Amino acid sequence: MMPGILVFVEQRDGKVKRVGLEALGAARRLIQKAGGEVGAVLIGDRIASEAKGLAAGGADKVYLAEAPELRLYSSEGYASILADVAKRIQPSLILMGATAMGKDLGPKLAAKLKGPFMGDCIGLEVGEGGVATATRPIYAGKLLSKLTSRQPTLQVATLRPNVFPVHPPDPAREPVIERVAPSVDLAKLGDKVKEVVATVGSKVELTEARIIVSGGRGLKAPENFKLVEELAEALGAAVGASRAAVDAGWKPHAYQVGLTGKTVSPVLYVACGISGAIQHQAGMSSSKYIVAINKDPNAPIFKIATYGIVGDIFEILPLLTEAVKKMTAEG
Ligand SMILES: Cc1cc2nc3c(=O)[nH]c(=O)nc-3n(C[C@H](O)[C@H](O)[C@H](O)COP(=O)(O)OP(=O)(O)OC[C@H]3O[C@@H](n4cnc5c(N)ncnc54)[C@H](O)[C@@H]3O)c2cc1C
Missing domain, CATH: 3.40.50.1220 (TPP-binding domain)
Structure with a gap:
């Protein structure tokens, strides 16, 4: 069965971020209406060990793209890997955290897929036929808007961190892993983060x-x-x-x-x-x-x-x- 919802799970220094697990939790809840499976996309270098945690956190299948060039973010590299998987399996929804990376990647992915984009959601529902309705703060948080997308497939949404609960972990679930090879030449990526410099002294983002x-x-x-x-x-x-x-x-x-x-x-x-x-x-x-x-x-x-x-x-x-x-x- 094809996945109904695809989740991009962000990692930093080889460790999955909590917001990725929150997006998986949201996907598990929504899948009942959207139908199909929950797929997780994990991109980075030497990160296969994190796949088990994604299965325990609610992913039915993990799409794994590993390469030294992917250790740090590249919008061209990451968006093309995600777009390749999404075009192949045609999920109803693609979710990711509204982090610094997600805020850059989400709109670029939506543009590549020609799908609707819903940013910084604090609520998300799937209606008849898989059409998503997002609740989002607008006007600097003074109003909440409801945005209903116009198509039931390839809808891209970023989720505000700490809002959606993670799925209760089930350590018995074993990951089904499919390795995916980037279709772009990783040696010639147009943009690439070279180094992550901590500007804020605090240990937590x-x-x-x-x-x-x-x-x-x-x-x-x-x-x-x-x-x-x-x-x-x-x-x-x-x-x-x-x-x-x-x-x-x-x-x-x-x-x-x-x-x-x-x-x-x-x-x-x-x-x-x-x-x-x-x-x-x-x-x-x-x-x-x-x-x-x-x-x-x-x-x-x-x-x-x-x-x-x-x-x-x-x-x-x-x-x-x-x-x-x-x-x-x-x-
Ligand atoms: C266009 C625009 C954008 C802005 N953007 C932002 C923004 O992004 N973020 C932001 O924060 N502000 C922003 N501001 C500024 C905002 O209007 C306030 O001026 C600012 O938030 C005040 O900061 P404050 O609360 O630290 O200082 P104050 O308003 O001076 O408050 C200090 C508080 O400390 C209390 N206090 C003093 N001594 C003690 C003590 N010993 N024990 C306990 N309490 C004490 C006082 O009672 C007072 O309530 C913006 C303003 C404008 C016009």
Whole structure:
């Protein structure tokens, strides 16, 4: 049976990203209506060992493209491999994470396949005949739009990280692997990432982080960001910043969350000394749980916070960090 849904599973340094497993989870749920199988496409170098995890995570079949030239991203190389597989098996849907790579690859793949494109989805349904309807935030997150595609095949959608649940892993499932050879000459790729340079000191990529601790002007001085960083370290979180903190030169722009920064959707967002201006909210209001620490009880951030702490960050952050460290040590 041909796959009904194809998932591009992104890897970095040979390890599959969680967002790929989330896309597989979404595919498993949708396949009941779309019909057929879930196929996963894995592209990189020496990554075959990851195929088992994809089977456990919901893939019926893994299409594996391995070559040293594919270790790092090339939009031409990756899009042509995906397009070759998709043209052959004609899936209803092609899913991938709305990561930096997915945001580049998704539209290029849709253009190659002449299929509809739905970007940054936070909801996805398949209707009669396989036509997909996506829910997407628009106007800087102020509105949710519903977009229904016009054709039931080769629909390409990118899924916002941390929104779709992963499929409960089934380690007993064995992967069915088909090796695919790129039809393009890998020695002559038109574009290729040469090196991935970490610009943000945090160990976790901001846009995909499940927990983010962000600091704002309330921190008063750049050296006080260490209070935010210590809590982030204890929680295994990424560090973010408001524009006021970035404009003050306390953190580089890569840390900025908001309208003119990054859009994030973690499970937990901790806002420390951030007022919650509408432009900041535009980048983080879709977080599942928001904890705000602010000494002003009327700060707008409390209107969207799940839990609010009215108090001084200089007192509360060290206490929180200690409490988290203690809980972690106690298991
Ligand atoms: C076109 C445009 C685009 C923008 N894009 C963005 C964007 O992408 N991201 C963004 O963040 N902003 C953006 N802004 C700016 C935005 O409007 C706000 O100015 C900014 O978010 C404020 O940052 P802040 O909350 O850190 O600072 P402030 O608004 O100054 O808030 C600081 C907060 O810290 C609290 N505080 C102070 N001391 C303490 C303490 N000891 N303990 C606890 N709390 C304390 C205060 O009560 C206050 O609420 C944009 C603005 C415009 C016009």
